[in-house]
Amino acid sequence: MARAFPDPPATLVAALARAARFFPERGIAMLDSRGRTLERRSYPEILAAAEHGAGRWATLGVRPGERILVCLPTSWAMLDAWLGAMLAGALPVAVAPGASMGGGEAQRRKIEQLVASLDARFVVAGARFARDATARDTPRTAAVALAMEALDRTRAGRVQAPAARGDDVAFLQLTSGSTGTARAVMIRHRAAIHNALASDQAIGAPYGVAIHQRAEAMVSWLPLNHDMGLVGCLFLSIICGLDLWLLPPAAFLARPRLWLEHLGRHGTTFAPAPNFGYQLCVERLAETALDGIDLSAWHDAMTGAEMVRPETVDAFCDRFAHRGFRPQAFRPCFGLAEGTLAVTFDQAGRGMRTRPLPAGADPALGLSEVVCLGTPIEATEVRIVGPAGQPLPGGEIGEVRARGPSIFAGYWNDPEATAESLVDDWLATGDLGFLDTEGELYLTGRNKDVLIVRGRNIMPHELEWLAESVTGGGGAMRSGAFSVARGAQGEEAVLVVETQERDPARRDAMARAIRVGVGRQLSLPLADLVFVRRGRIPKTTSGKVQRRQLRAMYLERTLERLV
Amino acid sequence: MDNKTKTLNIISKLSGKPADQLVPADELVADLGIDSPKALQLLVELEDALGIEISDDDAARMDTVGDILAQVAA
Numbered sequence: 001m002a003r004a005f006p007d008p009p010a011t012l013v014a015a016l017a018r019a020a021r022f023f024p025e026r027g028i029a030m031l032d033s034r035g036r037t038l039e040r041r042s043y044p045e046i047l048a049a050a051e052h053g054a055g056r057w058a059t060l061g062v063r064p065g066e067r068i069l070v071c072l073p074t075s076w077a078m079l080d081a082w083l084g085a086m087l088a089g090a091l092p093v094a095v096a097p098g099a100s101m102g103g104g105e106a107q108r109r110k111i112e113q114l115v116a117s118l119d120a121r122f123v124v125a126g127a128r129f130a131r132d133a134t135a136r137d138t139p140r141t142a143a144v145a146l147a148m149e150a151l152d153r154t155r156a157g158r159v160q161a162p163a164a165r166g167d168d169v170a171f172l173q174l175t176s177g178s179t180g181t182a183r184a185v186m187i188r189h190r191a192a193i194h195n196a197l198a199s200d201q202a203i204g205a206p207y208g209v210a211i212h213q214r215a216e217a218m219v220s221w222l223p224l225n226h227d228m229g230l231v232g233c234l235f236l237s238i239i240c241g242l243d244l245w246l247l248p249p250a251a252f253l254a255r256p257r258l259w260l261e262h263l264g265r266h267g268t269t270f271a272p273a274p275n276f277g278y279q280l281c282v283e284r285l286a287e288t289a290l291d292g293i294d295l296s297a298w299h300d301a302m303t304g305a306e307m308v309r310p311e312t313v314d315a316f317c318d319r320f321a322h323r324g325f326r327p328q329a330f331r332p333c334f335g336l337a338e339g340t341l342a343v344t345f346d347q348a349g350r351g352m353r354t355r356p357l358p359a360g361a362d363p364a365l366g367l368s369e370v371v372c373l374g375t376p377i378e379a380t381e382v383r384i385v386g387p388a389g390q391p392l393p394g395g396e397i398g399e400v401r402a403r404g405p406s407i408f409a410g411y412w413n414d415p416e417a418t419a420e421s422l423v424d425d426w427l428a429t430g431d432l433g434f435l436d437t438e439g440e441l442y443l444t445g446r447n448k449d450v451l452i453v454r455g456r457n458i459m460p461h462e463l464e465w466l467a468e469s470v471t472g473g474g475g476a477m478r479s480g481a482f483s484v485a486r487g488a489q490g491e492e493a494v495l496v497v498e499t500q501e502r503d504p505a506r507r508d509a510m511a512r513a514i515r516v517g518v519g520r521q522l523s524l525p526l527a528d529l530v531f532v533r534r535g536r537i538p539k540t541t542s543g544k545v546q547r548r549q550l551r552a553m554y555l556e557r558t559l560e561r562l563v
Numbered sequence: 564m565d566n567k568t569k570t571l572n573i574i575s576k577l578s579g580k581p582a583d584q585l586v587p588a589d590e591l592v593a594d595l596g597i598d599s600p601k602a603l604q605l606l607v608e609l610e611d612a613l614g615i616e617i618s619d620d621d622a623a624r625m626d627t628v629g630d631i632l633a634q635v636a637a
Contacts, residue, residue, distance in 0.1 A: 098623075128620075250603050253599065253600040253603040253604070254603035254604055254606065254607040255607060280600060284604070453598075454598055454599070454600060455600075456599065512593075515590075515593035515594075516590050516593045518592075518593070519590050519591070519592025519593035519594075519626075520590070520592065520593075520626050523592055523598055523599045523602065524592065524598060525592055525593065525596045525597075525598055526593075
């Protein structure tokens with residue numbers, strides 16, 4: 001049934017009001033850890049709550065442009081705080097709340113660093129965080145820490161923010177950046193709108209209509225601090241007028257079946273996930289445990305945000321073929337926070353297409369084939385460049401660059417990093433790949449140091465800092481962290497550590513301490529831990545660890561491991 | 564089957580280490596490879612098998628097999 005689609009909104013603020021007005025019967029449902037509906041709100045209710053949220057920020061004296069860190073799990077409290085901050089003219093920044101088991105210290109340190117680097121006006125988190133901040137003698141953080149309960153009790157005042165315009169920065173998105181240090185991506189209202197509408201078109205391309213004319217709902221377990229969750233699910237649903245079902249990420253990780261159950265329950269659905277999510281479904285749902293799962297209404301399964309692994313896609317298709325899942329539903333895509341989200345989509349709709357791994361591709365990712373990620377979204381160009389930034393002919397591997405209305409406005413308060421990533425309007429993605437003769441994109445690796453392990457982005461310095469705190473290293477004695485991948489499991493973390501310690505028993509004790517530290521603080525098992533003599537880790541003349549070179553030496557077995 | 568046995572069986576299943584070889588000092592992540600997704604699975608299976616609820620705060624304090632046994636099978 002064709003529905004009249006209202007004119008595109010100019011800003012995300014307008015998009016909320018437009019959803020309330022034109023899609024009043026649609027809305028967002030928060031699900032609990034067992035997949036039951038906790039609370040569903042219609043778009044009019046969501047708008048009212050966001051306006052109330054904005055009023056609370058106004059009472060607290062928040063001024064336009066100020067940074068509000070929102071460190072809460074998927075919940076109405078989180079959305080009311082985030083959307084409320086945006087409606088108040090402030091810049092919301094969603095921060096991942098901590099891991100479930102162990103590791104509070106690393107998380108607290110991370111938030112302290114963000115409070116300082118973003119000069120945050122407030123960080124709203126659970127009550128315990130605010131208490132801890134005072135107890136830990138971190139005055140800067142304690143001054144801005146706000147318990148969610150306290151925010152909730154604040155009376156809503158009058159909002160006096162200037163009307164948002166398309167060119168204004170709407171929010172900040174945290175990303176690892178190319179050197180593994182946290183950066184805040186500035187996304188303008190008009191870029192967010194463009195990305196959602198262009199995705200609407202691209203996902204619908206195989207059907208000849210925008211996806212909003214075919215689908216009724218999205219089901220997501222992605223965290224709202226992640227671009228795929230925020231832009232790809234939340235904004236897309238609001239702008240397209242779809243129902244959205246939100247599972248907390250922990251609920252999916254504990255019970256992946258909940259995601260699949262919901263995908264079969266709400267009319268025609270579509271959903272994105274990283275490869276890791278599909279892999280988890282394959283690993284955790286045996287053939288015998290599929291009763292009650294019907295995936296015939298799940299028409300489009302986007303896969304992106306990390307390297308798409310053919311073994312995972314094949315295994316998922318095999319496992320769920322008898323449950324109505326069609327292989328053509330898989331829609332590989334490519335994007336990144338600096339592109340708002342989506343840059344390319346497979347628009348053929350024939351399922352995953354692959355080519356053999358070309359010569360010159362990075363062996364560290366353990367791929368034997370590369371996956372077609374399709375063509376750029378509307379008004380967007382993609383090209384491949386060499387080390388000097390020169391465009392390369394089709395088929396050659398180089399850095400992927402993109403240009404168009406969805407590209408970010410730069411990193412907040414970091415003109416140097418911005419200048420490295422935005423070169424004459426072209427976004428230097430840090431991902432490596434090639435374009436085939438049809439202009440379709442394939443990724444072969446990345447230039448970035450971030451580790452992507454089981455769906456999590458981990459910055460190498462987090463591991464290195466931990467290792468060096470055990471060994472008393474740093475300065476002359478360094479460590480280097482990177483990832484290597486083997487098959488469907490994806491990437492695993494490897495740590496190489498320089499040491500002067502000659503006694504193997506003492507080195508074993510150090511290794512154990514490092515593994516326990518990394519395990520407790522980062523919830524990360526190490527696939528390998530290698531000790532080498534001091535000075536053996538390659539560094540630049542300024543002493544920066546060259547992680548890609550280190551990884552190459554590891555894979556080629558030219559590192560002299562101390563045993 | 565008592566709670567301790569049920570608990571060790573679940574940990575064994577998720578880690579691949581035989582239940583009779585598990586010791587209280589075993590670190591969930593470093594020794595048993597139980598990363599974030601597996602940790603969530605572990606919590607869910609413990610809750611279901613033992614008929615209990617484990618709060619986020621309690622879960623945050625579980626680093627070893629011994630920590631879990633102290634919390635759920637005391």
